[in-house]
Amino acid sequence: MLTSYLPVVLGLLILYSFVMGRRRIRVAADAQAVRPHSQFGYYGLYVALWCGLPALIVVLAWLMFGPVIVDAVVMSSLPDQVTAGLDSAKLGLLEAEIKAIAGGVVFGEPSAAVVAAAERLNSLRGISSTAMFVVVVCVALGAIAYSRRRVAPDFRARNKVERTTFWLMVLCSVIAIVTTVGIVLSLLFESFRFFQLVPFWEFLFGTTWDPQMPIRADQVAAEGAFGALPVLAGTVLISVIAMLVAIPVGLLTAIYLAEYAPGRVRASVKPVVEILAGIPTIVYGFFAVLTVAPWLRQMGAAIGLDVAPNSAMAAGAVMGIMIIPFISSLSDDALHAVPQSLRDGAAALGATRRETIIQVIFPAALPGIVGGILLAVSRAIGETMIVVMAAGLIANATANPFEAVTTVTVQIVTLLIGDTEFDSPKTLAAFALGLMLFVITLGLNLVALTVTKKYRERYE
Amino acid sequence: MNEATSHAGSVSVQHAHDVTGMPTKVHAREVTVHYGEKQALFGVSMDIPANSVTAFIGPSGCGKSTFLRCINRMNDTIDICSVGGRITIDEQDIYDPSLDVVQLRARVGMVFQKPNPFPKSIYDNIAYGPRIHGLVRSKSDLDGIVESSLKRAGLWKEVSDRLSEPATGMSGGQQQRLCIARAIAVSPEIILMDEPCSALDPISTAHIEELIDELRENFTIIIVTHNLQQAARVSQMTGFFHLGKLIEYADTGDVFQNPQHSMTEDYITGRFG
Numbered sequence: 001m002l003t004s005y006l007p008v009v010l011g012l013l014i015l016y017s018f019v020m021g022r023r024r025i026r027v028a029a030d031a032q033a034v035r036p037h038s039q040f041g042y043y044g045l046y047v048a049l050w051c052g053l054p055a056l057i058v059v060l061a062w063l064m065f066g067p068v069i070v071d072a073v074v075m076s077s078l079p080d081q082v083t084a085g086l087d088s089a090k091l092g093l094l095e096a097e098i099k100a101i102a103g104g105v106v107f108g109e110p111s112a113a114v115v116a117a118a119e120r121l122n123s124l125r126g127i128s129s130t131a132m133f134v135v136v137v138c139v140a141l142g143a144i145a146y147s148r149r150r151v152a153p154d155f156r157a158r159n160k161v162e163r164t165t166f167w168l169m170v171l172c173s174v175i176a177i178v179t180t181v182g183i184v185l186s187l188l189f190e191s192f193r194f195f196q197l198v199p200f201w202e203f204l205f206g207t208t209w210d211p212q213m214p215i216r217a218d219q220v221a222a223e224g225a226f227g228a229l230p231v232l233a234g235t236v237l238i239s240v241i242a243m244l245v246a247i248p249v250g251l252l253t254a255i256y257l258a259e260y261a262p263g264r265v266r267a268s269v270k271p272v273v274e275i276l277a278g279i280p281t282i283v284y285g286f287f288a289v290l291t292v293a294p295w296l297r298q299m300g301a302a303i304g305l306d307v308a309p310n311s312a313m314a315a316g317a318v319m320g321i322m323i324i325p326f327i328s329s330l331s332d333d334a335l336h337a338v339p340q341s342l343r344d345g346a347a348a349l350g351a352t353r354r355e356t357i358i359q360v361i362f363p364a365a366l367p368g369i370v371g372g373i374l375l376a377v378s379r380a381i382g383e384t385m386i387v388v389m390a391a392g393l394i395a396n397a398t399a400n401p402f403e404a405v406t407t408v409t410v411q412i413v414t415l416l417i418g419d420t421e422f423d424s425p426k427t428l429a430a431f432a433l434g435l436m437l438f439v440i441t442l443g444l445n446l447v448a449l450t451v452t453k454k455y456r457e458r459y460e
Numbered sequence: 461m462n463e464a465t466s467h468a469g470s471v472s473v474q475h476a477h478d479v480t481g482m483p484t485k486v487h488a489r490e491v492t493v494h495y496g497e498k499q500a501l502f503g504v505s506m507d508i509p510a511n512s513v514t515a516f517i518g519p520s521g522c523g524k525s526t527f528l529r530c531i532n533r534m535n536d537t538i539d540i541c542s543v544g545g546r547i548t549i550d551e552q553d554i555y556d557p558s559l560d561v562v563q564l565r566a567r568v569g570m571v572f573q574k575p576n577p578f579p580k581s582i583y584d585n586i587a588y589g590p591r592i593h594g595l596v597r598s599k600s601d602l603d604g605i606v607e608s609s610l611k612r613a614g615l616w617k618e619v620s621d622r623l624s625e626p627a628t629g630m631s632g633g634q635q636q637r638l639c640i641a642r643a644i645a646v647s648p649e650i651i652l653m654d655e656p657c658s659a660l661d662p663i664s665t666a667h668i669e670e671l672i673d674e675l676r677e678n679f680t681i682i683i684v685t686h687n688l689q690q691a692a693r694v695s696q697m698t699g700f701f702h703l704g705k706l707i708e709y710a711d712t713g714d715v716f717q718n719p720q721h722s723m724t725e726d727y728i729t730g731r732f733g
Binding site for chain 2: 339344348351352363
């Protein structure tokens, strides 16, 4: 198809326009025997930017709105008797069927009108992509022609290029922000729909979580209960266990690496510890389910303790191991950033290494360490795969680490797995849980920022 | 060259007793320092008199700071550094394996080139040393040490009403005087100063120089400086180092007005360095 050549054609055009712009200013400068305002390359860049940017914008716009328009045209061209009496959901199904047929997937025996619509869709798509190619190339050529005429020795190409780069960078940073806002908004809207079905306070402070919705009205356990407290309690319990494992181990690792280890040891140990962070979480999940949980159960049995097969302890401990590198690496960086002069100062007063570390180095590095820990907490709360594999499914508000608990992330996964309808409270509850997670981690990040800022003011 | 150095050393011993009339506090013989393969100090021998100010001068990289850091064994903190020869303080060998380096550093305080207050309050900075050495039994004892140390460092009037504020909020000159007060608080016998004024403005420098002169009464002070006028102003004894060797060591007046060695003369008249 023509469109697949578009990137190549556009790339060549941009390259050509750069070379052309540079040559043109060189010729013009020689002819008038003057020094141009900017270096030659800037004129090339100027023309190249003019060639590339508008074309890129047209491509993006076309990709975004083209299919929508094509679909709308196809749907509106359907005969009235086909669409008569269909609500928006049925229309959506019809549209999906047409698209499937256009893609070559035929279910059953579609009506002639639908087949015709599918053919029309295919031909319109072809026209659209050809048109896009033509329009984009025209835009690029037109922009080259326009910008080419402005290339002259007294034209301030450098300033234009700098200005454009500035706005490009602003645009890129806006993309991240807009995406975040988009995600938050979609969470908010779906959660809002959920809270129309289930009262907000019941969700927040309800103590029963049992999201099975009845299929028949007279079914046993006919009511879904959406009290998030026990789920949240599970997340908190597992995160606390994880942090109890990760904070001491991670911090002591960091202190050893930063203060005691010879440079050679540090250079080899630090990357090895960081490998822990690179192990896929599903592997940790195996480890928790197949190694740690049975081991805990045996140990428990040996001392007469009843340990659930999918205990909070197993999931939390393994999660803690996964998080060690976050804490050790960030704390090590923070400790390392404390100036050597403070160590010398303490040593010159006759402080031992341990006294120096506890009383001088550690407080000075505290903001960085707290930041690392809070980041690790956010990570623990949001961690999914280990708990899906190793923690339980039944919501259980308990503080006993040897019982099975479930977590927010596990519940989101189970709510959204399988055939789901997007208007039942069961499915929408996933968004409410997601929103809750988001609010918690956001809160933690804010706390981390404030703590860091406050201590920085005090310590620098 | 070794011969010349030891010669200079023996000359200095006589001068030391002649000029200050004080007994020898620090006694160094044939001190050598290696950083890995590189030798930084070649057989330095000198006797440093008690209750006086001894200045080390010389161009950058001449070994004067290296020698200074041998006296409280700060070089121990550098892995590749090895020290040879013999240094005694009050006739006790400080490189004796049975000696506790922590106790040595309580006796030999140090002030660094850049002020390095701890990121704590002014009070806690001074109280740090007495606390770790268990010098005090009660809070009021500690208050007393903090106050007297700050007074001796000439800082009390400026900070008495803000002892709980962070030390890092003070000016550079105040920070350096705080570091001196911090060193004094442990009641050392010797205070080493490694270019204590090089990061300070002229007014703060004048403050510190006055302070050094006052402190001489109670402490033995050894100061490394790049500033020749400063050495001439504050010290009684001056040692000139060059390329890791002690070229000349005599009383300050002699070194500046009647140098025995042509290299010393070249340096103090500004012909090199």
